[in-house]
Amino acid sequence: MVTPLPDGLATPALVVDLDVLDRNIARLAEASRSQGFALRPHAKAHKCAQIADRQLRAGARGLSVATISEAEAFARLGVDDLFIAYPVWLDADKTQRLRRLADHAALSVGVESVEGAQRLANAVRGSARPVEVLVEVDSGSHRTGVQPHAAAEVGKAAADVGLHVAGVFTFPGHGYGHDAQARERAARDEERTLGEAAQALRDLGLDAHVVSGGSTPTVGQWQPGAVNELRPGVYVFNDATQLAIGTCGVEDLALVAAATVISVPAPDRFVLDVGSKAIGSDRSSWVTGHGYLPQFPQGAIAGLWEHHAVVRLPDGVRGPRLGSVVAVVPNHICTPVNLADELLVVRDREVIDRWQVSARGANT
Template identity: 35%
Template sequence: MTYAQTLHQHLIGRQGSRRDLNTPALLVDLDALERNIAAMADRARQAGLALRPHAKTHKCAAIARRQIEAGALGVCCAKLGEAEALADAGIGGLLITSPVVGASAVARLAALAARSEGLMASVDHPAAVDAIAASGARMTVLVDIDPGLHRTGVADAEAAVALARRIEAAPGLTFGGVQFYCGSQQHIEAFAERRAAIIERTDYLKSVIARLSAAGLAPKIVSGGGTGTHAIDLELGVFTELQVGSYVFMDRQYEECDLTGDGRVPFETSLMLDARVISANHDRLVTVDAGFKAFATEAGAPPILAGAPAGSAYHFMGDEHGCIVPPRGERPPELGEVVTLAAPHCDPTVNLHDAYHVIQGDTLVDIWPLEARGRSA
């Protein structure tokens, strides 16, 4: 049982219990979450594409289970440890999107493949293929293609063909297709600019697929895409499955993007954090109990959703503290009052907490552990 469950289990189901949560408390609005899951599933279904959402966003079996129940093939995991945690919680159809390298990690991968039906991994180097085959693993493997970021992935079509052939020749391994994730394009704010960038990268992907097909290695799976480019990816129809992640929660980064080209925001903010005013000795600001340890900070300060006058701003004030500054002429919240904040960047914010406090309105209805939280290896 997580610390959050121990602390708050007695509040589940009690009307209005959200106000009694110890803070800072990471919250998920259940109704908004389920609407987001259904909306993305419907969009993919109408376009004839599959979903394999990225669990690095939520790291939670309860959410993965809901995505699969809505029609997803399974979920993606950024790291081997995430896949192990979700497999142990009964989640199948896992794809590990980062290379698994090193003797101990490859041994864990082989053991996981033996107990997790449908497990797949991505590779970008011949030595990695050889190591996985030598481990005795029996599994499907995807060739990771570099979209231009030079982070992971083979460098060109020739390398993709050579690696696919090596997989096909390796005992126990099956070449399943390719992975192509354009991470740097996901947060381009203007839709037209993002669309142009993705069309150019997708043309490159199509050239790699053509070379593989000419070599008799046509990929059955073409996996990639993300929340920021999902509408464009669905339109272009090159992927067979999308690795969308942040749509379940949304965050400030994606709220600032025109995701659909018409200014609409197709998904709701379902992830938030309640903080409490713990010091109120100044007219122009108050201090809340959520600081650097409550939010990822690389994307700036969290937006204020509720609990403070419109136009108020949050500023970090250290590991455990932040301040709320209202507009001039407005009074800040009183001591003990709760301020609700959104995540600037949801994935790394989630990784700072051990559980979600699941709410409907002002009532705590469940507490979900983050089984894959902290699984960085």
């Protein structure tokens, strides 16, 4: 982890420890090879060409993205195997963009309704490459996705309008729990619901060769069986939430926000020049405050404004001096990355590169 930070940083800034990043990528790539699942990392966590390249060179079969514009950004960078893991609802503009995208990359898209499948088929009819679809299943997070038995209806509708149904996918978001038991339960829910949904498609004579799940909290709970592809994203960096729920250790934190102490109004309080416009405003029941402070693990960011973070310390803990630079690990890394223009890449306390966040703001 990047502590102590390099000298002379202009703050706030997102700083990546290259050795930790590469270790995180290599560890999961090796798990994929040794355990026998395909890896399709979710690029919304990093939005960065250099990190995508590292993941692909380590053996990932392609990338997952959340939006058409993220797919466009990575296609421009040369990534030619992309899964939009989202039930995209196509308007006229998105239809034209998706058609152009399908002409330049092997493309899969999520669907979860008959109507969505029909709109997708109309959008990609006549494109240079066929677009595959995966039916989204709700494995317990209750966000989007159909129940397993309903996957057959959506899959049949997609096939009837000429789409190639390649399989099923889910997001086991309920794996974000306080203990390993919650992660294991979510992984088993994922396995059961995806297996049932894939079988429902196969009973109709549909292919269903891709059975895709996985989030950073549940990827370590994978077992051989129905699920043959995983799509974790946050694992490349990790964050305060992953630390709190036990999916990583402090040594696995690859990204921090560097912030300067701009005020010390009291012995138990100091203020940093980093706010919601730099680290996001995510809170959760697993994390105390608005981020984790490696140099002050007993402290908490008790107040967050757009450009201020107020840190409170317990009695007897000595705070930093005015002008010091302090590391903050964001609660949820995806938002800070989407807010940043670049990532400062560090090794041995030296900035060795600057990586553009190529898909920054690619939210449509």
